[in-house]
Amino acid sequence: MTNYQFKVDEIIDKIRDMGAEIVGLQFPEGLKVHATQLSDEIEAKTGVTVLISGDPCWGACDLSDREMEGLVDLLVHFGHTPLPIEYKVPTLFIEASYHLESMEILNESLMLLEGKEKIGLVTTTQHLHLLDDAASFLEENGKQVVMKEGSGTLKGQVLGCNFSSVQDLPVDAFLYLGSGNFHPLGIKLSTQKPVIIADPYLNQARNIDEVADRILRIRFARIIRAKEAQKFGILISSKVGQSRWELAKSLKKMIYKGGKEAYLILLDEINPPSLMPFMDLDAFIVTACPRIAIDDSEMYEKPLLTPHELEIVLGIREWEDYKMDEIKY
Numbered sequence: 001m002t003n004y005q006f007k008v009d010e011i012i013d014k015i016r017d018m019g020a021e022i023v024g025l026q027f028p029e030g031l032k033v034h035a036t037q038l039s040d041e042i043e044a045k046t047g048v049t050v051l052i053s054g055d056p057c058w059g060a061c062d063l064s065d066r067e068m069e070g071l072v073d074l075l076v077h078f079g080h081t082p083l084p085i086e087y088k089v090p091t092l093f094i095e096a097s098y099h100l101e102s103m104e105i106l107n108e109s110l111m112l113l114e115g116k117e118k119i120g121l122v123t124t125t126q127h128l129h130l131l132d133d134a135a136s137f138l139e140e141n142g143k144q145v146v147m148k149e150g151s152g153t154l155k156g157q158v159l160g161c162n163f164s165s166v167q168d169l170p171v172d173a174f175l176y177l178g179s180g181n182f183h184p185l186g187i188k189l190s191t192q193k194p195v196i197i198a199d200p201y202l203n204q205a206r207n208i209d210e211v212a213d214r215i216l217r218i219r220f221a222r223i224i225r226a227k228e229a230q231k232f233g234i235l236i237s238s239k240v241g242q243s244r245w246e247l248a249k250s251l252k253k254m255i256y257k258g259g260k261e262a263y264l265i266l267l268d269e270i271n272p273p274s275l276m277p278f279m280d281l282d283a284f285i286v287t288a289c290p291r292i293a294i295d296d297s298e299m300y301e302k303p304l305l306t307p308h309e310l311e312i313v314l315g316i317r318e319w320e321d322y323k324m325d326e327i328k329y
């Protein structure tokens, strides 16, 4: 028994409507443990053959549609909402909402929101269905709740690289409903406003400030080190949802204008082993997933920077004007 809503009935209806015979299933890392059980259930109920994607997947930016093209009639992608990009095979997105036993944690977060009147309520795909109840709770406790849709995201939804639903919101603070620091950190770096996390899994309400300060100190150190660099690698993703080719080309020009050298490098997966052959380069700029440079930085020997951080290195942007890198869909 799982707390995730995998909507098997909706999947079966879609398979029957389409007359699909082979169906691909793709899961983000945290949900992959459910793959074989769901495969069994779908095959037993419909008679289709299921093909499970075993590659890593972190977002809807990284669909296995190209790998599965010609192999499957339908791809079912769990855990994310669609991005406004063209997918190569018919795809059904299943949000995999998480059923929470209790929202008691909202009570505790009220203390950390003291003195803040206008609250931006925000979450990720798995908890979008909880936002209306959370908003009512806050309003019953004297808060004014503000939410909006983003570009490529639903009302109150953020992705790790897309904070358009929280930018320019006239609020005193944000309340993030969910687990982990990944998304709240992005909200903080993108908006500079107070962010409180209501984490129902740890049953803990906390502030993201300490984490954000530590990450900014690391970013500052990486930027200082990259100022010494002469040769840069500009990393471009071959994943359609992460590919920013035009940006990469403009960065190469920018680096040459600054009197340094730059090389464009195309990769599917960016990880320390994939950069090993390029040890003659002094620093790397990531135009793929913006979170690789920010969250995985400690895994790399050479500095990994976002495009905005490169601007600081080259003296085009001030550190005081630090900006979160985002992918605009």
Ligand code: SF4
Pocket: 058, 059, 060, 061, 062, 159, 160, 161, 162, 241, 242, 288, 289, 290, 291, 327
């Ligand atoms: S680019 Fe990165 S942060 Fe954005 S959706 Fe993909 S994996 Fe998530």
